Amino acid sequence: MDGRGKTAATVTLAEVAAAAGVGESTVSRVLRNHGSFSAKTRDRVMEAVNRLGYVPNMIAGTLASAGSRLVGIVVPSFSNIVFADVLRGASQALEGSGHQAVIGVSDYDPAREEALIASMLSWRPAAILLAGLEHTDRARAMLTGGGARVAEMLDIDGPGLDLVVGFATAETGRASARHLLARGYRRIGYVGHDLTRDTRAAKRLAGFEAALGDAGLVLADRDVAPVPSSVEVGRDGLDRLLARSPDLDAVYFSNDDMAVGGYFLCLSRGIAIPDRLALFGYNGLDVARLTPQPIATIRTPRVRIGELAAQLALSGAPAQTVDVGFEVIAGATA
């Protein structure tokens, strides 16, 4: 137990073969349940495997057979429930097919994403799953090299590299605006977080503003904090926004974390929801549906997106874009 990863006495296939008194290829066939062998042989081999505590070496197996059972996944963050759900869906799908997820976090940084993609490709993964359609040119070039299938998840507003699984991001913003407009709200503000990093949040806002424009309106005011989204940032953003524009009758938040923060501010201040102020979020977050008044939001099938992306990427499906849709949840705050 010296602490170094020296693999003291690793048992190899050849040793198992010798112990079982069969050839190496026979052991390999039995272990992979591939090709034919007699029941007697199988028992002999399995006995030796268990007795010696043999653990197959995927590194060698992959090298020999060309084509790994690894799948690279790059997400912007672990903390955002959106990506946690996507990862969950993807893991589920991978589990079934005997693949392993190699996961990296880009922290919403395209350069980090590029670096992660490069290092993942060096493991010759069967597929790479990414969030969104925005990548550096070099990342694109590496991915189109042809080695691995590529699935871009969550956003379908634009051309993809291979597989694209998601929903129309800008359209979610438009739908949110239409919902508020249909309920008669006219003096609408926006509370958001770092839009330069979170390009999908920026697309939602663009769609939202476009729909307001169609109705002859503009965003009355906005507060955008250059930091990641959180309950706190939503609360403080709404606080600032209302200080500047007390006459707003509705606020669109960049996501449900932010909206929950706004909701808490209203609770603390005794601001009547939705009569005095309507709130609209984005994500269908668990906690936002269970506040005393469920928060109006957009629900997207995130787990399904991860699952479908993984399935398609591993099934050899042709390059395509799959729109899984989204749903407006009316809630009680708008």
Add this chain to the structure above:
Amino acid sequence: MDGRGKTAATVTLAEVAAAAGVGESTVSRVLRNHGSFSAKTRDRVMEAVNRLGYVPNMIAGTLASAGSRLVGIVVPSFSNIVFADVLRGASQALEGSGHQAVIGVSDYDPAREEALIASMLSWRPAAILLAGLEHTDRARAMLTGGGARVAEMLDIDGPGLDLVVGFATAETGRASARHLLARGYRRIGYVGHDLTRDTRAAKRLAGFEAALGDAGLVLADRDVAPVPSSVEVGRDGLDRLLARSPDLDAVYFSNDDMAVGGYFLCLSRGIAIPDRLALFGYNGLDVARLTPQPIATIRTPRVRIGELAAQLALSGAPAQTVDVGFEVIAGATA
């Protein structure tokens, strides 16, 4: 573009060597910046690498050099912020040292954890990071095989296999009880989730009850739902608990998700907090600190735990248990 992961025309080290007019080992040395070579040679090699778009094959490299730069991480869930934070910490640490995280989700199932460990070991990882100290015997046996360093995270209440990084789980329960007792609460209930799967939640409850016992008290009532924790389960659990035992003056929740659900129930019902009912959670969850009244809870350094576990496992540190401690956050609900 037939969709199969065939790696159309993969460039190999040998091809780069030929293109640069040098030997294979020279290319290898330059690429790994290891051993000596002249500046002129380096430029020639790098030019060829870029021109051909060479991507090193880690599979082959690892096989040849014995010892991979993969680190296996098995967590019970992606959705629970605790593990998201631990993963974030671990990823950060791995990033710096040029390692890749291979992540699996056990869904709180020891058998699945065992299967994941087995399949990760077949990638000959440098280390394996796990949540908690509870594992199947076979999992333990595989892990002590010596191939990879092992770090068990979050819980230090018991013997570990190698490295253990966390805090005294039962003691968090005791501290929670002492806090409530010090504030004068005596009729205390518990609202929890699936304790057979979440063994750490069970340990917290055991500690909590032990501290009550020290004060000559017992848990007045409890509601335990056999499902994963969520805001909704906490809300409904408190609802049931209060229907049965309306005279409780405080409730301990299995975690902050659950406590937030309870808090929302109180808001809806107009139950005065903490005068009529005190609430105590566990986790130091973002949203629980931002409710109009911050929820009393225990904060643990989760990101730090992931980071430290990864660092120690990769640094060749001797087997040891590191207690990173925890903190009682008084909040406004107890």
Add this chain to the structure above:
DNA sequence: AATTCATTTGGCAGCGCTGCCAAAAGGTCA
């Protein structure tokens, strides 16, 4: 018993890279 065919098995050449060693090239000094 001889022939044919299907099933089961073993041998061995790589997969692409690294580590080791020996050889070549370059520098220094007498």
Add this chain to the structure above:
DNA sequence: TGACCTTTTGGCAGCGCTGCCAAATGAATT
């Protein structure tokens, strides 16, 4: 100029496994 030392370089044998092919075995048929 030649001996000696240092730096740089190339060759090649594996790492542990899989895929291919040929050989051995067994069953069925004439």
